[in-house]
Amino acid sequence: MKVSREKVNKGFAEMFKNGVIMDVTTPEQARIAEDAGACAVMALERVPADIRTQGQVARMSDPAMIESIMAAVSIPVMAKIRIGHFMESRILEALGVDFIDESEVLTPADESRHVDKQTFAVPFVCGARNMGEGLRRIHEGAAMLRTKGEAGTGNIVEAVRHIRTITAEIDALKGMDDLALEETASRCRVPVALVRETMERGRFPVVNFAAGGIATPADAALMMALGVDGIFVGSGIFKSENPSRTASAIVRAVIHWEDPGKLAEISKNLGAAMVGLEMAGLETRMAGRGT
């Protein structure tokens, strides 16, 4: 990938910061998301909660459906491919989507390799549960990261675990000598320069969002307080009792995450949030897909 392409793609991710990216399955939902203040939408045929209950192999969505969403809104449109499925990626790139999510929410296509994202002009976002996973994705060419969380559960516990793990591992780089940095790079299977850059910045050198299990304004504010740059909400909006109100409240919570008084106002009278699931009762754990 040309240096300029990398810069433009990482810079694009910077523009999403302090914003909310919402899963939508129809042009109508996309317009609701845009009106509620989404800074981008993720076009997909089934939200994670439905993928979870219906089982079956989950694949890239119909390009015609993605195109209808691209035509419906003026904000950027993202779409998902299966982990390692570089041909779904080529198709979405040809379609002209703004961002590709190489997502564990879909059924993985390749159990040992992710897409070589350096060979694409379109930017990619990938999930990570820890620093090593995140750095491998950046090394492969990801322009943006997100926690994996556990999608479609409405349960924030895994997303919290992932951002806390990432923060602790990056903090632990501080003060490492060359030998320790090389050992870390070798353990993470990435070049030492990338680990050094992460140490110097005290954070991943790309934008990092929260994803997987965010269902309420309080969840979104919690993740912002834990140091993410913004929020993905999947099932949390269109599986809630009042999607438009919930969507707008989550966007407001990301703006005012530092102000508990405003968060209290924002959280009032939203109707029922999506039904949440306990981790212990899950048949499928998506976060473990692709490491």
Added chain:
Amino acid sequence: MMVGLLGLQGAFLDHIHHLNSLGIQCHIVRDAEGLREIDRLIIPGGESTVMGKFLHEFEMIAPMRERILDGMPVWGICAGVVLLAETVDGSPGRLDVLAVSVERNAYGRQLASTIRDIDISIPDISDGVNAFPGIFIRSPRITASGPGVTIHARSMGDPVFVQQGRIMATTFHPELTQTAVFHRYFLSL
């Protein structure tokens, strides 16, 4: 001096290290009250629909317009240009303080985003030798400008850096480059 960063959405934090490197403090503005704390304002890159929506809902448009028309220097970047403009895609713009017409996403989607070298006519910004690497991300296009608007730089024939009194606008992203020359120029307005 306190520089306000409009903090409703987008890349506002990216300005802090540039401003700090010039010895300037920043204040993140998220409501109308925050506007009283500041001497200058940067409207960052991000999604103009999101920022425009909450400027309206948080009742910030009237007080912000008033400060700008009163002479407070303001710098809009990419989405910020869309918010400042008089006309956006043929309709009235949100703040309507800068006499330009813009078209949103006129160059295309992300695959059309690019870095283009720009020649800038201001000696304080240009070193006179090298062009500035302008990072254009789903950028708006300035299609027309009024007589009070000075065009400092063009790219592919279109204005990309304009100024009207103490209002400055760039359709590209100087905050994503290492140098603080644009911030220094903004502070001189």
